[in-house]
Amino acid sequence: MWEYTDLVKEHFLNPRNVGEVEQADGTGDVGSLACGDALKLTIKVDDKGIITDAKFKTFGCASAIASSSALTEMVKGMSLDEASKITNEDIADYLGGLPKEKMHCSVMGREALEAAIADYRGLTLPMAEGEIVCECFGVTDLEIIRAINESNLRSVEEITNFTKAGGGCGKCEDKLREILQRTVEGKLEWIKPMEKPKKMTTLQKIKKIEDVLEREIRPGLRKDGGDIELIDVDGDFVSVSLRGACKSCAKSQTTIKEYVEKKLRELVLDTLIVEEN
Amino acid sequence: MELHNDAVIYMDNNATTRIAPEVLETMMPFLADYYGNPSSMHTFGGQVGHALAKARDQVANLIGAEPEEITFTSCGTESDSTAILSALQTYPEKRHIVTTRVEHPAVKNLCENLDRLTGHKHRVTRLKVDADGMLDLGEYEEALTDDTAIVSVMWANNETGVIFPVAEMAKMAKERGILFHTDAVQAVGKVPINLKDLEVDFLSLSGHKLHAPKGVGVLYVRRGTMFVPFLTGGHQEKGRRGGTENVASIIALGKACDLAAERMDDENTRVRALRDKLEEGLLAAVPRSMRNGHQTERLPNTSNISFEFVEGEAILLHMNRYNICASSGSACTSGSLEPSHVLRAMGVPFTAAHGSIRFSLSSYNTEAEIDFVLAKMPGIIESLRQMSPFWKGN
Ligand SMILES: Cc1ncc(COP(=O)(O)O)c(C=O)c1O
Numbered sequence: 055m056w057e058y059t060d061l062v063k064e065h066f067l068n069p070r071n072v073g074e075v076e077q078a079d080g081t082g083d084v085g086s087l088a089c090g091d092a093l094k095l096t097i098k099v100d101d102k103g104i105i106t107d108a109k110f111k112t113f114g115c116a117s118a119i120a121s122s123s124a125l126t127e128m129v130k131g132m133s134l135d136e137a138s139k140i141t142n143e144d145i146a147d148y149l150g151g152l153p154k155e156k157m158h159c160s161v162m163g164r165e166a167l168e169a170a171i172a173d174y175r176g177l178t179l180p181m182a183e184g185e186i187v188c189e190c191f192g193v194t195d196l197e198i199i200r201a202i203n204e205s206n207l208r209s210v211e212e213i214t215n216f217t218k219a220g221g222g223c224g225k226c227e228d229k230l231r232e233i234l235q236r237t238v239e240g241k242l243e244w245i246k247p248m249e250k251p252k253k254m255t256t257l258q259k260i261k262k263i264e265d266v267l268e269r270e271i272r273p274g275l276r277k278d279g280g281d282i283e284l285i286d287v288d289g290d291f292v293s294v295s296l297r298g299a300c301k302s303c304a305k306s307q308t309t310i311k312e313y314v315e316k317k318l319r320e321l322v323l324d325t326l327i328v329e330e331n
Numbered sequence: 332m333e334l335h336n337d338a339v340i341y342m343d344n345n346a347t348t349r350i351a352p353e354v355l356e357t358m359m360p361f362l363a364d365y366y367g368n369p370s371s372m373h374t375f376g377g378q379v380g381h382a383l384a385k386a387r388d389q390v391a392n393l394i395g396a397e398p399e400e401i402t403f404t405s406c407g408t409e410s411d412s413t414a415i416l417s418a419l420q421t422y423p424e425k426r427h428i429v430t431t432r433v434e435h436p437a438v439k440n441l442c443e444n445l446d447r448l449t450g451h452k453h454r455v456t457r458l459k460v461d462a463d464g465m466l467d468l469g470e471y472e473e474a475l476t477d478d479t480a481i482v483s484v485m486w487a488n489n490e491t492g493v494i495f496p497v498a499e500m501a502k503m504a505k506e507r508g509i510l511f512h513t514d515a516v517q518a519v520g521k522v523p524i525n526l527k528d529l530e531v532d533f534l535s536l537s538g539h540k541l542h543a544p545k546g547v548g549v550l551y552v553r554r555g556t557m558f559v560p561f562l563t564g565g566h567q568e569k570g571r572r573g574g575t576e577n578v579a580s581i582i583a584l585g586k587a588c589d590l591a592a593e594r595m596d597d598e599n600t601r602v603r604a605l606r607d608k609l610e611e612g613l614l615a616a617v618p619r620s621m622r623n624g625h626q627t628e629r630l631p632n633t634s635n636i637s638f639e640f641v642e643g644e645a646i647l648l649h650m651n652r653y654n655i656c657a658s659s660g661s662a663c664t665s666g667s668l669e670p671s672h673v674l675r676a677m678g679v680p681f682t683a684a685h686g687s688i689r690f691s692l693s694s695y696n697t698e699a700e701i702d703f704v705l706a707k708m709p710g711i712i713e714s715l716r717q718m719s720p721f722w723k724g725n
Contacts, residue, residue, distance in 0.1 A: 056644075066645070067652060072718050083720075090642075090685065094720040111720040115644040115661075119718065288432065288672050290443045291457060311454075327443070327455055 058116060059150035061124075066116040071126035073109045082169030084162055091118045091159065095125070095166040099174055103134045110166075117156040124148045125163040138171055140164060141204045142216070157216045161201065187229050190222020190257065195233055202237045210234065223261025224254060254323060260287050262322045267294075270317050275309075282314065285331040292318065293331040306330065340700045343656045344540075345489050345517060345633060345691035350583070351542040351590055358544070358583035369576055370567065379578055386585025390549055393588040394515075394534065395525030402550045402571045403581050407516040407537030408437040410550035411483070413561035413572075414512040414533035415441060418481035419449055420559040421510070425480035426451060429509075431458045431466065431495070432676040438483050438514055439672070454478070463625040464493035464677050472503060481510040486518035486534075490660060490673040490689055491624030492633025494522070498529055505530040510556070516540055516548075520591035521598055521630050532556045538580060542693070543587035547580035594694050602692050603631035605701050609690060610634040612705040617712050623679055623687060632692040635660075637674075637683035640722045641715040646688055649711040655704055660687040682721075 058066075078096035085092030091114030098107035108129050110122040124145055129137045142160040146152045152160055184194030201207060201216045210230045214220040220230050254262075264284055275281055279299035286293045294314065296306050303309065307330070315328035341349065367376030369383050387398045404410045415428070415438070430442055445453045456474045458466050466484075475482070482504045487494045497513050504511040512533035518524065520541035526534065531553065538547040552558050552571070564573020613636055614620055623635040638646065643661025650657060660671030661684070670684035679687070690704075716722040 063648075066648060069718065092720055111718055113640065113642060113719040113721055115642050116648050118642075119645060286675060288675070289439065291432075291455075325443075325446075329455075329457060331459065 056116070056153050056156070058120075058153070061148075061150040062117060062120040062152065065120035065123040065149060069110075069119055069123040071107075071109045071123065071130075072111070074111065075107045075109045080170040080172075080174030082166035082171075082173060084165045084169060085114075090114065091162060093118070093122050093162050093166045095122070095163075095170045097129070097170045097174065099134065105129050105132050105134065105137055114159065115156070117152050117159040118162065120149055121145050121152070121159040121163040122166075125167060129167065134171055134174070137167060140167060142201070143205055154212075154215050157205075158218045161216055161218075165197075187233065188217075188219035188222065188226045190261070191218040193217050193219035198230065198233055199237050202234060207234070208238070221255065222257045224258035225261060256287050256289075259292075259322065259326075260284070263287065263292060263318060263326075266318055266321045267314075270321065271314055274313075290323070290325045290327055292326050292328045294328060295331040338654055340653070340655045340696075340703060342690045342692055342696065342700075342704070343658055344693040345492075345689065346658055347539045347545060348542045348693055349695065350544055351587060353590060354543055354583045354586045357586040358579040361579040361582050369578060370565070382582050383576060383578065386582050389585035389588045390536075393524070393592050394519060394536070394551065395527045396551050397554060399569075400526075400551050400554055402552060402568045403576060403584075404548040404550055404572055405546055405574075405577065406548045407435075407514070407535050407540075408548075409561065410535035410537070410548045411435075411437040411512075411514055412441055413550050414535060414552075415481060415483055416448070416561060417557075417559045418510045418512065418533075419445070419451075419453070421557040422480045423451070425478050427454045427456070427476055427478040427480060429456045429458065429471070429474045429479055429482045429484075431460065431484055433460055433464065433488055433490075433493075433673045434483070434485055435489055435514060435516070437516075438485070442483075458484075460493075460676050462678050463628075464488060464491050464623070464673070465625055465628065466495055466500075468496065468499065468503075471500060475504065475507050475509060477507075479504075479507070479509045481512055483512040483514065486513045486515035486524075487522070487630050487633075488624070488673060489517045490671060491635045491677075492517070492630035492691070493624045494518070494628050494630065497531065501530040501532075517630060517633075520588070520595075521632055523595060526551065526553070538584040538587065541584075541587050541591050543584040544580045547577050547584050549584070597694050599631050602694055602696065605696055605698060606632055606634050606690070606692055608698075609692075609701045609704060610636065612701075613708055616705065616709040620712070621683065623674060623677065623683075633689065634691075635687060635689045637679065638686040638688065638712045639683050640719050641686045641712060643686055643688060645715055646686065646711060649715070650688075650707070653703070653707050655707065657691075658689045660689070661685045 075096045075098045079099040080097045082095040094111045096109050097105050100106050108126040110126050112119050112122040128148055142164040145160040145163045184196030187195050198217055198219055205216055207213050210220055210227055213230050220227050281297035283295045285295050310328050310330055318326045365379055367379045369376060369380035387401050390401050391398045442455045458471055484495055484500055486497050501511040510532045513531055514535045516535055516537045519536040534551040536549045539545040560571050562573045567576055619639040621637050623637055643659030647659050660674050674684040
């Protein structure tokens with residue numbers, strides 16, 4: 055069970071400002087069903103630039119709902135300028151803190167707020183202009199740099215906890231490390247000298263496996279009129295389906311074990327076990 | 332830390348069960364007064380040995396085994412590991428194992444690490460399940476080869492309660508001269524098991540799933556089946572499992588097996604009816620909800636239901652407010668990014684897997700509790716859906 059503060063629990067059980075404000079002046083939509091959490095923030099702004107109302111709709115766990123609720127309470131009555139200074143740390147602090155694996159919920163709140171303010175001002179978000187670093191979760195370099203500065207992040211793992219960047223396929227880990235080094239350069243004691251290698255997540259494996267299938271394996275199979283499809287990855291078990299000529303081929307087991315598994319072990323992870331679906 | 336158990340509505344019995352009061356009463360003297368070592372020469376210890384022998388009889392009785400076929404272990408996980416590794420050492424030239432995609436991590440993760448543990452390369456075939464969570468026996472038959480050392484197939488699934496045709500599968504393995512292990516941790520005490528009528532070589536069970544304490548398990552090894560111990564050490568358990576016995580818990584497990592035999596009818600009639608009432612009531616009251624797992628080939632106590640467009644952790648925490656205890660296959664509850672491997676193997680879409688809740692009952696549940704849960708759940712789901720940006724109404 056997660057260790058949630060009483061405030062998180064309270065905001066989760068009695069969320070404030072659920073819904074959508076009528077004729078919203080600004081809307082911020084972030085996250086997706088696939089990512090596991092999503093937030094739609096709507097705000098009402100008066101002619102003096104004061105946020106007079108804010109409402110949210112959230113799909114996700116307790117901390118996602120609590121962060122959304124906290125955010126709406128914080129911004130009501132603020133000027134847009136004040137509101138745009140709110141950081142994810144402010145949201146987490148308002149709730150008495152969040153478990154570190156759940157910090158991305160507060161980041162989602164801050165992002166929705168920015169998106170809503172930008173929408174009101176008719177602007178394109180600077181964040182959206184940055185260069186996408188993490189393709190899985192669509193996180194830009196500007197967002198990452200900002201999170202590093204605001205929350206004093208000092209490792210790739212922390213970046214993932216706060217922004218989700220690197221939590222998918224992991225291909226961007228080197229880039230994240232580089233951005234981290236660049237951003238904290240000159241600051242004292244900026245990094246733990248050695249990070250222990252992270253265990254690959256299933257999403258990371260899927261991406262890498264898809265990559266190798268496409269580059270190394272499909273071309274050969276297609277020459278023989280066959281094809282291969284990745285069905286699922288469960289721990290180290292990789293289930294694939296052979297298609298076309300390969301499907302009826304008597305040697306399909308050999309293809310899978312001698313060719314596909316060998317390549318995947320060589321190029322992705324040497325403990326993978328390939329099975330036919 | 333503050334502890335509480337006031338008026339808990341406990342519907343998480345596949346996770347663990349309460350120790351039956353009769354069981355607790357039976358084991359207490361062996362914690363307090365009769366602390367002797369059953370291997371000792373003196374009567375003070377020797378009498379504990381007699382109590383252990385009785386427990387062995389009680390366990391054997393529940394599953395239709397002989398007392399000498401019962402080996403006490405520390406948990407279900409140890410029993411699973413012991414059986415599979417024993418088979419691989421018995422037939423070191425055979426390098427293939429057949430199992431399923433929905434096993435408990437006790438078997439699943441062992442199979443993933445066989446090469447590292449044994450120092451040999453192994454081939455693992457994991458049988459597929461269909462949308463109901465059922466196996467295809469044709470695929471199973473084809474998977475058995477001369478190189479197959481052991482089949483390990485769970486009797487009943489912990490997440491969905493789906494029951495596999497173990498009797499038939501064991502027979503098919505035996506015809507090919509292949510050892511057969513079943514993880515019956517979720518089945519023992521809930522459905523009748525008579526090993527005399529089966530061709531099963533190894534069976535695992537765990538005390539804390541049938542109202543005995545945590546930290547005690549059993550491995551059944553059929554008489555005549557070759558066996559290599561996992562823990563070597565003293566001569567306890569006839570050399571099959573070294574280590575001074577967890578006496579009080581073993582005695583508790585014996586008593587729990589007697590109780591399970593007495594309550595088997597209740598489990599399969601009253602508890603089943605309660606489960607059905609709960610499930611049918613929820614599916615009728617909550618739109619966009621569905622059962623995960625075969626309707627009839629299932630444990631009488633388990634119901635796994637998906638509520639679309641809401642997230643499992645959020646549901647559980649709302650239930651927690653009413654002291655209702657259950658589990659979820661959602662990703663957020665485990666801290667990983669993916670939902671349960673069992674639901675994924677069944678092809679349950681992510682949107683539904685994220686919102687899956689497992690209710691698992693026991694004979695301690697009452698109709699009033701079912702009515703209470705039925706009264707509360709639709710409101711919980713509705714309030715979370717009102718909050719969900721994806722919910723567009725029924
Ligand atoms: C099917 C199954 N096998 C094995 C186990 C592990 O049992 P134990 O906790 O006693 O190691 C469990 C318990 O969660 C289970 O449900």
